[in-house]
Amino acid sequence: MKISTLKRHFKEGAKNLIRNSWMTVAAVGAVTTTLVLVAAFLMLMLNLNQIADNIESDADIRVFIDLSAEEDDIDELGQNIGDLNRVEEFYFSSKDDELESLIEDLGEDGEAWELFEQDNPLNDVYVVETYEAEDLAGVASTIEGFSNVDDVDYGSETVDRLLQFNQYARYIGITFIAALLLTAIFLISNTIKMTITARRDEIGIMRLVGAKNSFIRWPFFVEGMLTGVIGAVIPIALVLGGYHFLYINLNDRLNFQFVELLPWNPFAWQLSLMLLAIGAFIGIWGSVMSVRKFLKV
Amino acid sequence: MIEMNNVYKVYENGVTALNGISTTIDNGEFVYVVGQSGAGKSSFIKLMYREETPSKGQVKINHVDIGDMKDKQVPYLRRSIGVIFQDFKLLPKLTIYENVAFALEVIEENPRKIRRRVMDVLDKVGLKHKARFIPAQLSGGEQQRVAIARAIVNNPKIVIADEPTGNLDPDTSWEIMRIFEEVNASGTTVIMATHSKEIVNKIRRRVIAMENGQIVRDEHRGEYGYED
Ligand SMILES: Nc1ncnc2c1ncn2[C@@H]1O[C@H](COP(=O)(O)OP(=O)(O)OP(=O)(O)O)[C@@H](O)[C@H]1O
Ligand SMILES: [Mg+2]
Numbered sequence: 001m002k003i004s005t006l007k008r009h010f011k012e013g014a015k016n017l018i019r020n021s022w023m024t025v026a027a028v029g030a031v032t033t034t035l036v037l038v039a040a041f042l043m044l045m046l047n048l049n050q051i052a053d054n055i056e057s058d059a060d061i062r063v064f065i066d067l068s069a070e071e072d073d074i075d076e077l078g079q080n081i082g083d084l085n086r087v088e089e090f091y092f093s094s095k096d097d098e099l100e101s102l103i104e105d106l107g108e109d110g111e112a113w114e115l116f117e118q119d120n121p122l123n124d125v126y127v128v129e130t131y132e133a134e135d136l137a138g139v140a141s142t143i144e145g146f147s148n149v150d151d152v153d154y155g156s157e158t159v160d161r162l163l164q165f166n167q168y169a170r171y172i173g174i175t176f177i178a179a180l181l182l183t184a185i186f187l188i189s190n191t192i193k194m195t196i197t198a199r200r201d202e203i204g205i206m207r208l209v210g211a212k213n214s215f216i217r218w219p220f221f222v223e224g225m226l227t228g229v230i231g232a233v234i235p236i237a238l239v240l241g242g243y244h245f246l247y248i249n250l251n252d253r254l255n256f257q258f259v260e261l262l263p264w265n266p267f268a269w270q271l272s273l274m275l276l277a278i279g280a281f282i283g284i285w286g287s288v289m290s291v292r293k294f295l296k297v
Numbered sequence: 298m299i300e301m302n303n304v305y306k307v308y309e310n311g312v313t314a315l316n317g318i319s320t321t322i323d324n325g326e327f328v329y330v331v332g333q334s335g336a337g338k339s340s341f342i343k344l345m346y347r348e349e350t351p352s353k354g355q356v357k358i359n360h361v362d363i364g365d366m367k368d369k370q371v372p373y374l375r376r377s378i379g380v381i382f383q384d385f386k387l388l389p390k391l392t393i394y395e396n397v398a399f400a401l402e403v404i405e406e407n408p409r410k411i412r413r414r415v416m417d418v419l420d421k422v423g424l425k426h427k428a429r430f431i432p433a434q435l436s437g438g439e440q441q442r443v444a445i446a447r448a449i450v451n452n453p454k455i456v457i458a459d460e461p462t463g464n465l466d467p468d469t470s471w472e473i474m475r476i477f478e479e480v481n482a483s484g485t486t487v488i489m490a491t492h493s494k495e496i497v498n499k500i501r502r503r504v505i506a507m508e509n510g511q512i513v514r515d516e517h518r519g520e521y522g523y524e525d
Contacts, residue, residue, distance in 0.1 A: 002405065005405050008402065201386070202388055204386070205386060205399070205400075206403045207372075207375070208375060208380055209375060209376070209399075209403060210373065210374070210375035210403075210404050210451075211372060211403035211404055212369075212372045212404075213368075213372070215403060215404075215405065216403075
């Protein structure tokens with residue numbers, strides 16, 4: 001396509017936007033709302049995934065051995081654990097090792113525990129790692145059935161709840177976003193339908209003098225695309241500014257929990273680019289819908 | 298050359314507008330199409346620029362069957378035909394210049410050539426001095442001259458006019474006819490549906506008379522032939 005033609009299509013597309021200014025505001029507003037929600041959703045989901053990954057990657061199973069177990073029992077239990085095929089590796093940690101690391105972990109508060117060095121109340125422990133984080137729960141419950149096992153712990157609550165929340169958030173988010181996307185597309189296609197109606201005479205003359213169909217359609221695609229792109233402006237500003245704010249204020253706090261947010265650069269930029277693409281896409285889709293319906297040859 | 302071969306046109310509502318039409322119009326001819334209201338004049342004409350397609354039979358332009366032409370080809374056919382209507386069909390918000398230039402812009406003509414060609418054709422219809430006016434500031438006859446300018450700005454081989462003087466008073470009609478005669482004199486085929494007995498009987502050309510979707514008379518240098 002010639003540059004002059006492309007310029008004309010953009011000029012006409014922009015003119016169309018202005019002509020139906022109220023419908024345009026509604027359509028742009030719908031795109032904006034949709035994209036803000038998409039952005040919030042993606043920020044939450046992708047970070048939760050990242051956090052879940054962080055936690056999962058250093059999650060392991062702690063098998064607390066019965067205080068009454070003899071050395072033979074302990075060896076046998078070890079063998080049984082080693083025979084499980086989802087187990088990647090495991091090691092034995094005596095109650096003395098456990099107490100030592102507890103005192104170390106707690107720092108100054110740990111000094112109180114030093115009193116117990118004479119009469120250690122802790123259990124001996126097997127620390128078990130699985131190949132995949134998803135295997136933790138299954139392996140833990142199998143081990144719970146073995147004899148001489150007092151208790152099994154795999155930090156289940158945190159990971160399970162996070163994964164569960166992630167799942168729910170995903171369903172709810174996707175439903176909402178799908179509904180909003182459809183609304184935005186519908187509003188855009190309606191706006192463009194009105195433009196097509198308003199320009200019927202003009203389109204008739206274009207046909208009469210031999211304009212190609214693609215030429216007649218282009219300005220409407222441009223109109224849709226511009227609606228989508230303009231609708232992406234506020235969401236992108238929110239992502240670039242808002243995520244910066246969140247990152248600065250939350251990340252240090254989360255760091256204590258051995259958890260990290262996705263870094264602002266490049267995450268916020270990638271997300272912005274994605275919003276722009278989604279905006280343009282729903283805009284073009286909306287226009288394709290009404291052009292197909294109302295601009296029959 | 299335009300050829301129609303046993304052409305029928307039945308509209309979707311079941312009305313038979315054309316009922317077995319066969320005729321040939323050579324390049325450079327000037328043809329009046331006359332007949333009472335509902336005789337099928339507009340339907341006959343619409344087949345030539347593929348506004349409608351025949352229900353049966355062939356419509357050929359320069360030996361190409363435009364009835365089963367691909368949709369993609371239609372714009373190129375239309376570029377070689379100028380069409381003029383009773384109600385001018387100008388775009389009210391555009392100036393006279395812009396209305397004519399529009400026809401070249403939308404077929405992606407080279408922008409550098411547009412200005413010159415538009416001014417030339419406005420000169421030909423005697424409206425160069427009103428190029429900056431909008432249609433509402435012009436008389437009916439002047440608006441029709443703009444429509445003619447738009448129809449001929451791309452140098453079409455065929456000009457088709459459906460009652461071009463239908464909304465105009467007699468004096469203005471003669472001005473329009475003078476332009477058509479000039480267009481025809483330069484070699485362009487002109488086909489004009491009309492109800493004007495005065496024009497047909499004064500400027501004597503080929504007359505195709507229609508009745509009930511059929512050609513009932515076809516004479517060179519013919520007459521209008523009946524009272525309305
Ligand atoms: N698009 C259409 N759909 C259905 N019927 C139509 C259509 N166009 C024309 N007709 C019918 O076809 C017949 C011929 O119409 P046409 O317009 O060709 O006549 P005409 O000779 O041009 O008449 P007029 O002098 O009034 O313009 C009429 O009965 C008309 O009602
Ligand atoms: Mg008619």
